[in-house]
Amino acid sequence: MKKLLGILTLALMLPLQACAQEMYTEGEHYEVIAEEASKDREVLEFFSFWCPHCHAFEPLVEQMKQKLDEEVKFEKVQVNFMGFAEKDVQDEATRAMMVARALKREDQLNKAIFNYIHVQRSPVTSIKDLKNIFIVNGVDPDEFDKLVKSFGVNSMFSKNNKLIDQYRKELSGVPTFIVNGKYKAKFTREMTPDDMVDLIVWLSEQK
Template structure:
């Protein structure tokens, strides 16, 4: 009985919190129809300071979503003012190389660190290649994947998804779109745990 009460005590705040999520304050309905599957998409940019700052929460979110059977996907934006569109597209392609290598998280972190911690510029694909090589990626393998069919397909899919959701990104990034139907909205007083709980709750709504 004591164990049961302890579990209930832990769950109760989450249940009460979920009951308080309000449309217009914590989320926006952006489409009448959902995607038909539980999917959280984070729209972000490597050059975005807020995206860099939220990365630790995103890593926790990914772990939680995976445990709930909810798919998570990063979508890289190319409309930031901090770099040329061609350079941002190169970063998108590099991200897809990392995805193809199954090292996306590690290599994304290296790009973020290069820009925001080391304060080093990225102006070309060669700069991105140097970051990846420093992380142990073979230069030849990087070049092979950069122009491969799989990476080209992933790159095109990223930009198509970005284009389809552009109207929902007018407030900038990072932005979290859930099941293609909801855009999560975070208030200043929310804790990291509450941010994650909101996203999980939205993903579990009827789709």
């Protein structure tokens, strides 16, 4: 009986898998940017705190994280080439994000930076502005100062910018999602927000 149920379950799943493959097509919904996928499954979101589209996309990012398999790593990569602010200031924002990552409060503090820029309409001109955002959100100022200069944060900052260099030719705009090091997602106007989330999840399952 168990064997029969297993066969029936598989038979029901196959049409759904076929449907997904037909739904997302190379060239229209994604591009293949490498011959081989990365060893570990991952989703890289290239974004900017200054980008209004990235800010608006945050609820979908949360849905992606919830729907991705536990083994899939989701990582935000803050770019430093947007025209909204000086490169040095954008790098400072990346460094602040790495402090948040070290504190294991990245989601909350990223949201605070987004809100500061897009909701409060306040300018970020230096690391001091970012530090004040963190203090308002409960981060000890001395701990911030210690972490922002730490080896761990410097290493994460360097990794962030190496990823920008690695994928720079693929980054015509943000947000851009690179999945498993092989696929770049493309969102069409016909896609619903749920479609966009499901595309990222589906790409994360591809080799």
